[in-house]
Amino acid sequence: MFLILISITACKKTSYDLADPATAGVWALLNTSSGLPANQIRDIKRDTQNNLWIAFSGNGVGMYRNGGWTYYNTSNSSILSNSVTSLGPTLDGGIIIGTLNGISIRSSSGAWSSYKDPNVTTMVINTIKVASDGSRWLGTEGEGFYVNYGSGYAQIYASAFANVNAIEEDDLGDIFVGTDNGLLEWNGSKFTLYTTSNGLPSNNITSLFSDSKKRLWIGTNGGPTVCWLESSSGYITQLSLLNSDAGSFVRSIYEDKRGHIWFATWFDGLVEYDNVMPITYKKYTGFYEDNVNCIGDDVDGNLWIGLYSKGLAEYTLPLK
Amino acid sequence: MKIKLLFTIVAFSLICFNPAKGQTDTTKRDKYTLLTMPYNKRPLSLYKGQLQVNAGYKLAVRSRSFDNNGDVIDLKTNGNSSVSNYFFLDLKYGLLDFIELDAATNYMHQGIRSESIYYLNSNGITLLNNLNEYKGMGDLLLSASFRLPFDFKFVDFKLTGGIYIPTAEYKTPEPSSTISDYVDSYNYTVNYHFNNKNGFGVPVIKLSADVKFTISKFSGTAGFTFQDPTKEGTNIRWDQTLTNQTFNYSSSSYRYLVDRMMMINASVHFQAAGWFNIWLNGNYSRNSEGWTEYRGIKYANPEKHLFAIEPGFEIQISPSLTLYQVVGYTFSGRNTDAPFYLFTTISYNLFPFLK
Amino acid sequence: MKKISLIYLLVIFSTLAFGQTEKIINPADLKQQTVITEPLTLRKGFLRVGLFYNYSLVDKYFDNSAKKTFYPGSGWATSNNLQFLTQYGVNDRLTVELRIPYTSDLKNVHQKMYAPIIDSMVSANYSTRGRGIGDLIVDAIYQIIPSKDHKLSLRAEMDLTLPTGRKNPANVVNPYEYDAPTGNGAFVVTPGLYARLLSYPFSFTAFAYYDYNFKEHKILNAGDLEEKEFKYGNHINTGGSINFHLNEWIALINELDYDHWGKGEEEGVPANDLYTRWSFSYSPRLIFQIRRFRLGESVEIPLKGKMTGADPQYILFVQYVF
Numbered sequence: 001m002f003l004i005l006i007s008i009t010a011c012k013k014t015s016y017d018l019a020d021p022a023t024a025g026v027w028a029l030l031n032t033s034s035g036l037p038a039n040q041i042r043d044i045k046r047d048t049q050n051n052l053w054i055a056f057s058g059n060g061v062g063m064y065r066n067g068g069w070t071y072y073n074t075s076n077s078s079i080l081s082n083s084v085t086s087l088g089p090t091l092d093g094g095i096i097i098g099t100l101n102g103i104s105i106r107s108s109s110g111a112w113s114s115y116k117d118p119n120v121t122t123m124v125i126n127t128i129k130v131a132s133d134g135s136r137w138l139g140t141e142g143e144g145f146y147v148n149y150g151s152g153y154a155q156i157y158a159s160a161f162a163n164v165n166a167i168e169e170d171d172l173g174d175i176f177v178g179t180d181n182g183l184l185e186w187n188g189s190k191f192t193l194y195t196t197s198n199g200l201p202s203n204n205i206t207s208l209f210s211d212s213k214k215r216l217w218i219g220t221n222g223g224p225t226v227c228w229l230e231s232s233s234g235y236i237t238q239l240s241l242l243n244s245d246a247g248s249f250v251r252s253i254y255e256d257k258r259g260h261i262w263f264a265t266w267f268d269g270l271v272e273y274d275n276v277m278p279i280t281y282k283k284y285t286g287f288y289e290d291n292v293n294c295i296g297d298d299v300d301g302n303l304w305i306g307l308y309s310k311g312l313a314e315y316t317l318p319l320k
Numbered sequence: 321m322k323i324k325l326l327f328t329i330v331a332f333s334l335i336c337f338n339p340a341k342g343q344t345d346t347t348k349r350d351k352y353t354l355l356t357m358p359y360n361k362r363p364l365s366l367y368k369g370q371l372q373v374n375a376g377y378k379l380a381v382r383s384r385s386f387d388n389n390g391d392v393i394d395l396k397t398n399g400n401s402s403v404s405n406y407f408f409l410d411l412k413y414g415l416l417d418f419i420e421l422d423a424a425t426n427y428m429h430q431g432i433r434s435e436s437i438y439y440l441n442s443n444g445i446t447l448l449n450n451l452n453e454y455k456g457m458g459d460l461l462l463s464a465s466f467r468l469p470f471d472f473k474f475v476d477f478k479l480t481g482g483i484y485i486p487t488a489e490y491k492t493p494e495p496s497s498t499i500s501d502y503v504d505s506y507n508y509t510v511n512y513h514f515n516n517k518n519g520f521g522v523p524v525i526k527l528s529a530d531v532k533f534t535i536s537k538f539s540g541t542a543g544f545t546f547q548d549p550t551k552e553g554t555n556i557r558w559d560q561t562l563t564n565q566t567f568n569y570s571s572s573s574y575r576y577l578v579d580r581m582m583m584i585n586a587s588v589h590f591q592a593a594g595w596f597n598i599w600l601n602g603n604y605s606r607n608s609e610g611w612t613e614y615r616g617i618k619y620a621n622p623e624k625h626l627f628a629i630e631p632g633f634e635i636q637i638s639p640s641l642t643l644y645q646v647v648g649y650t651f652s653g654r655n656t657d658a659p660f661y662l663f664t665t666i667s668y669n670l671f672p673f674l675k
Numbered sequence: 676m677k678k679i680s681l682i683y684l685l686v687i688f689s690t691l692a693f694g695q696t697e698k699i700i701n702p703a704d705l706k707q708q709t710v711i712t713e714p715l716t717l718r719k720g721f722l723r724v725g726l727f728y729n730y731s732l733v734d735k736y737f738d739n740s741a742k743k744t745f746y747p748g749s750g751w752a753t754s755n756n757l758q759f760l761t762q763y764g765v766n767d768r769l770t771v772e773l774r775i776p777y778t779s780d781l782k783n784v785h786q787k788m789y790a791p792i793i794d795s796m797v798s799a800n801y802s803t804r805g806r807g808i809g810d811l812i813v814d815a816i817y818q819i820i821p822s823k824d825h826k827l828s829l830r831a832e833m834d835l836t837l838p839t840g841r842k843n844p845a846n847v848v849n850p851y852e853y854d855a856p857t858g859n860g861a862f863v864v865t866p867g868l869y870a871r872l873l874s875y876p877f878s879f880t881a882f883a884y885y886d887y888n889f890k891e892h893k894i895l896n897a898g899d900l901e902e903k904e905f906k907y908g909n910h911i912n913t914g915g916s917i918n919f920h921l922n923e924w925i926a927l928i929n930e931l932d933y934d935h936w937g938k939g940e941e942e943g944v945p946a947n948d949l950y951t952r953w954s955f956s957y958s959p960r961l962i963f964q965i966r967r968f969r970l971g972e973s974v975e976i977p978l979k980g981k982m983t984g985a986d987p988q989y990i991l992f993v994q995y996v997f
Contacts (some may be wrong), residue, residue: 275560300617398785400749400785435787440788643961
């Protein structure tokens with residue numbers, strides 16, 4: 001009994017700030033009623049300083065940090081245009097903002113610059129990727145894609161691959177360019193083309209994502225499945241999202257802190273793949289809308305879902 | 321079933337009128353007298369030199385639970401009811417008339433199903449089943465009790481201090497999920513099967529205090545129990561990936577703190593005959609202060625409350641053998657299961673060193 | 676292994692605890708004999724009535740490989756049976772018996788279905804309930820070798836099960852939601868033999884029964900519209916028990932049973948869902964004899980089997996001899 005009393009008094013229990021389990025697995029919607037400048041969300045990205053950047057269609061961008069918003073548009077900043085289409089964080093804490101006609105770059109210190117190819121009429125930026133070696137890749141609509149290794153942007157154009165919808169880097173450092181007519185892989189010295197003959201569900205590549213399990217996820221427009229490419233073997237595995245007969249239009253792919261893969265689709269809602277089964281969130285299941293544009297997450301692991309017309313959905317990950 | 325069991329208990333008490341035989345002055349210390357001491361004259365701990373072995377089985381039917389607001393959730397209509405089988409073994413020894421040593425262990429097995437989900441499309445049907453299985457030994461409890469150092473007449477008081485030694489397995493085993501009825505990538509069944517163990521994984525202190533009063537054939541007891549972990553623990557959590565109908569698993573560790581438990585109980589006993597005692601017990605328990613880590617964030621475990629009523633009886637079958645049966649019905653609670661349970665215990669007593 | 680240990684422990688404790696001397700039986704005590712010491716049939720003019728309550732639930736089963744497995748899917752089923760028993764001693768060696776069962780079975784299934792092509796999600800609860808009088812059983816029991824102390828006694832039984840319970844599903848909403856049948860729908864003849872060796876305070880028994888099922892017609896599945904001819908597989912039940920008094924009025928029965936069901940037929944051909952199955956179980960029973968009342972509680976624990984339930988059955992009963 002004496003020993004027991006000693007052990008009790010000797011035990012130290014540190015008090016912690018404990019999170020409430022009731023806050024996990026909860027959805028919340030932000031829209032113009034909550035103060036957002038628009039309900040159409042085009043892109044979501046987190047920069048290397050953990051600021052969350054949101055592209056508002058026709059209304060510039062917003063930066064979310066520590067629970068507060070800062071908005072940048074043509075009236076209060078040097079952003080090129082309010083018609084923002086895509087975002088790409090740089091390695092040094094800045095953000096590249098793609099618009100319907102060129103890009104704006106905001107550095108970590110708040111300085112603005114911009115770029116538009118003077119040789120083209122319009123430069124619609126579909127996608128932006130800053131690779132691990134610092135090179136900057138821009139995918140455009142109708143003008144191919146641009147690469148900047150530090151000394152300026154160079155255009156790579158071929159008529160078959162004029163529309164570039166997604167650019168991603170895999171775990172080996174190869175760059176993948178998703179176009180309307182297949183998937184191009186750049187290994188530093190040559191391009192390799194993947195099409196339906198290699199196992200892709202469709203040649204119209206609309207989204208790419210490299211996950212923590214070294215899988216390059218490929219989403220298409222109209223393909224009956226999504227698929228992933230094993231970087232080491234080049235093997236393509238198909239996955240049915242079990243939510244459509246005709247095939248989905250996969251706009252964006254993202255991985256959450258648990259390792260679950262999320263697919264943002266038009267018409268077929270939001271799909272969560274827990275590496276075993278896909279689970280669909282649509283209006284009939286109680287979700288906000290069936291058209292989802294983009295997905296990102298903040299430094300705490302909360303998912304942010306950019307909707308086509310209903311605003312921004314925030315999801316705190318469930319406990320299991 | 322509950323009504324039938326209560327009827328049995330009442331029937332016993334009405335039929336058996338004979339007064340207790342052979343229960344005389346406790347100062348007469350022969351083995352037979354001590355072994356056949358009725359409950360109302362028995363102290364809270366064993367007699368000096370008495371060895372007691374208790375073995376019991378509890379069947380708990382988990383068909384209801386209480387939510388965060390204390391409302392009842394009918395698990396039967398959700399198809400999520402389950403059954404828990406709990407076995408325990410307890411060894412007690414009376415070192416002195418007022419000091420008792422105790423060692424106890426247990427085994428529990430339960431499988432909890434979740435809602436089955438069908439995904440229908442024009443290519444076929446995919447079905448998802450989910451089972452959470454809890455199976456394994458509990459930790460070894462070692463304790464010592466001290467009661468008032470004089471013969472029990474009307475009042476008795478006992479203090480018990482013990483510790484759960486983390487002897488049982490507690491680390492979560494790898495899941496054993498399977499794919500069945502596979503036809504093609506649109507037609508198959510996923511059977512999630514998660515495995516869990518019953519050990520605490522850390523030493524847990526247990527303290528209790530009990531008081532007993534006796535007036536003629538009636539006795540009343542009241543008690544308080546406190547249980548608290550000595551430190552945080554570390555366990556593992558499993559992630560699974562399905563590739564070509566094969567599950568691959570990977571694990572990551574997380575920290576946790578076992579809940580603190582406090583319980584108060586009170587009971588009224590009636591010695592209907594020397595060999596037959598019937599009682600009604602009520603207990604209220606509260607589990608709180610525990611937490612579990614997810615993705616680097618500590619989430620508090622939901623606070624649990626439970627209030628249950630337990631009628632029961634004790635029959636002395638022979639000087640050495642006693643049968644106990646208790647029926648439990650949970651009346652109210654929060655964030656916890658509300659099982660109906662039947663607890664049967666056989667107690668074997670002897671004085672191995674007393675001639 | 677754990678079940679074997681529990682059985683072993685139970686038997687050990689019980690054998691160490693007895694110490695009774697044989698009691699001289701007075702005529703007035705004949706109606707108060709325990710289940711171990713009483714004859715294999717009622718004495719002439721004795722009337723015994725009894726009520727049995729049987730409870731079981733469905734959680735696990737022994738699969739085709741005899742492995743204990745949880746039932747898949749989210750479902751829940753319980754079975755409550757009440758059986759009224761009447762026995763009458765026609766003479767010292769012949770007893771007739773009537774058993775009237777009342778059944779209350781419940782099965783709940785809950786499913787969620789997503790149908791994306793029609794943008795719908797449905798949560799469905801199905802419940803199947805079978806409530807009512809079951810199949811009556813009439814028995815004739817005859818002592819071939821009368822009961823005497825230290826000698827083997829033997830009785831023969833002939834049971835006839837009458838299909839008085841509702842044999843077809845009723846109020847069918849869909850194949851998963853209907854009122855389940857309360858009877859099997861067929862006549863069954865059960866001859867049997869039961870032997871006992873009494874050596875006070877112990878007794879040892881062995882028994883064998885054979886159920887012969889006759890062909891009948893009924894609706895086999897709730898979704899069917901017409902009755903079909905069927906025949907359940909014949910059933911063998913055999914086993915034995917070791918019984919002893921814990922004290923003068925409490926007896927402990929330890930029974931082991933083996934059951935085997937043959938393959939059944941539908942429309943004259945072997946049916947896939949009326950498969951061969953077997954079960955091996957252990958039943959400890961505590962029986963209290965309080966004057967002319969007999970109260971008992973029992974649990975039947977399946978130890979091993981194939982395509983049979985793996986959950987225990989709990990039985991409470993009370994009997995009285997007039």
